[in-house]
Amino acid sequence: MMRVAMSQAASGLLRALVARSGAERNRILLTEWTSVDWQSLTFIGERHEGRFRIDGVDANEIVERMMTGIDDAEFQIAGHVVADIAIVEERSEPEGRILLVEALTIAE
Template sequence: MIHQKIRHDPATALIRAVLTLARGEAQLEEHRGTAWASATFTGMRHVMRVTLTGREGVAAGEWLASMLPEHEFQIAGHLVADIAVSAIYRREEGTPAMTLTIEALTVEAD
């Protein structure tokens, strides 16, 4: 029998985790992933934009922005080595809205 390592997609898992943390209030606007490597690790850099609308959405966005850097993610086969909100855009007129730009680095755990 041949055993192969199953590679899990860290981008999809990270997006799913962030959207879940946003309590169903966020919509993914964009995700870009680029391969990343150091002398000892391989992984992916991620940049994603999520938008949250309405009062409840903005409250969820504020909470997400404050807790995201300390959250411990469970992504099969990968570690979230770094994650941060790099930009916040707020719209007050009309329906309140917030857009977060999130940057992260995932590395293979194997």
């Protein structure tokens, strides 16, 4: 199995998103993840994009738990704040549901 190195902010965000689902980790397949450094005049952080596939008969419920209130959710990521997060794509496929999440994390 190939492991991809993730920053502390990226791995914390991934854990928080999976926790929101209320499902076991093996129910949510991370199919793609990218993180890019970001900065403004006063802040530094990262932009993240993650694509997930959720399979099974309860995929709709899992996706609903992940999506509901995500814009206003408070995430606990050590040393980082989630400044912006959104579900930018959500679709059904024969195997289950696909979600594309974009987020901006800022170092505290």
